[in-house]
Amino acid sequence: MSVQITATGYDLLRDPRLNKGTAFSDIERRTRGIEGLLPPASITIELQVARLHAELANLDNDLQKYLLLSDLQARNETLFYAVLMSDPASFMPIVYTPTVGEACQKFDEIFHSPRGMYLPISERGRLREILSNWPQKDVRFIVVTDGERILGLGDLGVGGMGIPIGKLALYTACAGVPPQYCLPVALDVGTNNQDLLDDPLYLGLRQNRVRGEDYRAFVDEFVEAVQALYPLCCIQWEDFANLNAVPILERYRDKVCTYNDDIQGTAAVALAGMLGALRISGQKLTEQRFLFLGGGSAATGIAELISQAMALEGMDIATARSRNALFDIKGLMVRSRTDLAEFQKPFAQDHAPISVFADAVKALQPTGIIGVSTVPKLFNQQVIEAMAEINERPIIFPYSNPTSRSECTAEEAYRWSQGRAIFASGSPFPPVEIAGKTFVPGQGNNVYIFPAMGMAVFATEAKRVTEEMFIVAARAVAEQVTDQNLATGLIYPPQSQILKASLHVATRVAEYIFDKGIARVSRPHDIGALIRGRAYRPVYPT
Numbered sequence: 001m002s003v004q005i006t007a008t009g010y011d012l013l014r015d016p017r018l019n020k021g022t023a024f025s026d027i028e029r030r031t032r033g034i035e036g037l038l039p040p041a042s043i044t045i046e047l048q049v050a051r052l053h054a055e056l057a058n059l060d061n062d063l064q065k066y067l068l069l070s071d072l073q074a075r076n077e078t079l080f081y082a083v084l085m086s087d088p089a090s091f092m093p094i095v096y097t098p099t100v101g102e103a104c105q106k107f108d109e110i111f112h113s114p115r116g117m118y119l120p121i122s123e124r125g126r127l128r129e130i131l132s133n134w135p136q137k138d139v140r141f142i143v144v145t146d147g148e149r150i151l152g153l154g155d156l157g158v159g160g161m162g163i164p165i166g167k168l169a170l171y172t173a174c175a176g177v178p179p180q181y182c183l184p185v186a187l188d189v190g191t192n193n194q195d196l197l198d199d200p201l202y203l204g205l206r207q208n209r210v211r212g213e214d215y216r217a218f219v220d221e222f223v224e225a226v227q228a229l230y231p232l233c234c235i236q237w238e239d240f241a242n243l244n245a246v247p248i249l250e251r252y253r254d255k256v257c258t259y260n261d262d263i264q265g266t267a268a269v270a271l272a273g274m275l276g277a278l279r280i281s282g283q284k285l286t287e288q289r290f291l292f293l294g295g296g297s298a299a300t301g302i303a304e305l306i307s308q309a310m311a312l313e314g315m316d317i318a319t320a321r322s323r324n325a326l327f328d329i330k331g332l333m334v335r336s337r338t339d340l341a342e343f344q345k346p347f348a349q350d351h352a353p354i355s356v357f358a359d360a361v362k363a364l365q366p367t368g369i370i371g372v373s374t375v376p377k378l379f380n381q382q383v384i385e386a387m388a389e390i391n392e393r394p395i396i397f398p399y400s401n402p403t404s405r406s407e408c409t410a411e412e413a414y415r416w417s418q419g420r421a422i423f424a425s426g427s428p429f430p431p432v433e434i435a436g437k438t439f440v441p442g443q444g445n446n447v448y449i450f451p452a453m454g455m456a457v458f459a460t461e462a463k464r465v466t467e468e469m470f471i472v473a474a475r476a477v478a479e480q481v482t483d484q485n486l487a488t489g490l491i492y493p494p495q496s497q498i499l500k501a502s503l504h505v506a507t508r509v510a511e512y513i514f515d516k517g518i519a520r521v522s523r524p525h526d527i528g529a530l531i532r533g534r535a536y537r538p539v540y541p542t
């Protein structure tokens, strides 16, 4: 990358996008006024990466590693991405799920340096003015949260900002979206978490959450300000509570370039996992019956996308939906229940009420169970044994995050099913050995989708993010799983290859965007080359 760099001296060393630290060459040091400001030796970026690997290996807890990496990101962005991309399978659990969850919980205690933008509802009417303080004038991606449902950890108020920061780091590290186009945003509308409100260190607005019309108007103002300042920007909604996530998506999906990662990204990764699982079991999608633990928007998002995919295989949509049953805190969602929200009703079963999950498994005989409940351990021995009795290869997907909220561990699923489970989880688990055979659990996490979706939208300047784009993405993930992966039980591409996998998914989605005429750049001859050509590489500017 060749850029015009005018900064000199300490300004250069303190600009994370330009800083090379000890990798500045002798000539750069002489011409840029930084001679004497660094120790004399100049080393390569490879050596810097190796030094950081060693430094990280010496820390004994993941939160410390998170802090070291986030300080590095604030100091030397290129090196931060070079480290992440040198070993994504090792570093993703640090900058992302599960460690990012702990970082959000402790946000106020560990706050070091600012990143992204904080928009408090107290400043309603001034959002455009405040947003224009952001130094970059061409923003293409905003990941925004209001902090109400951070992973499965609940309302973390302004501390939820860790999630947009982590997600956007993966846009770059996993799919090559250049970091200068990315902006993390926290909408601070208050918090209902009393521990935070009582904590003198809490950094957000000290008030309860604003609801209703005032909330809606605030979100409207935000979307309008983004549109006005950054007309090519895609807004990704992240970790909103159901009560806001569903209506926000409905309100904007056909008006601006936007999507909800927890609803649509998670749905696509689940569908990809199903397609992989079916290659192991040798069955068809339309033969499956799924029982979801959890009835929120992640559950209905997955259920709907699976239903759409079943419909594409010739099943009528109502039958397809009836093969996706939801079970929440009040039991199986059946037609006679009067408490179901509109978005849950399509999946209500024509069945007598059932209040125990294991009983629902026995009654409905699902081929797969999918956990999106945020309640750990509910896929207990009884549930998994029942699944293993019904199915030769039971599909067990505990998708709740972080690890502490997972409905079961990989070890439990494999052990209680005598190694027959087809398993994937939202948060990472290490390989498991049962009776001399090693199983590699896949991570059914939307990280296989959102960075690639981002890269496709970035390269094509897509006007919209449509539902079909997620089906295309799911297929593109699944088609990369090799027979060798499947032999170890792995139904997703290996994380060590996530950049390659995401560039492939981005290419497929970009083809679709061009086919549908929703791109704002003209169709190139070679779409793969377009994607690869626009992808960020962690090399220092010269």
Ligand SMILES: O=C([O-])CC(=O)C(=O)O
Pocket: 097, 150, 151, 152, 239, 261, 262, 400, 401, 426, 445, 446
């Ligand atoms: O962040 C993750 O690991 C996946 C996700 O979107 C969530 O759990 O809300």
Ligand SMILES: [Mg+2]
Pocket: 151, 238, 239, 261, 262
């Ligand atoms: Mg999320």
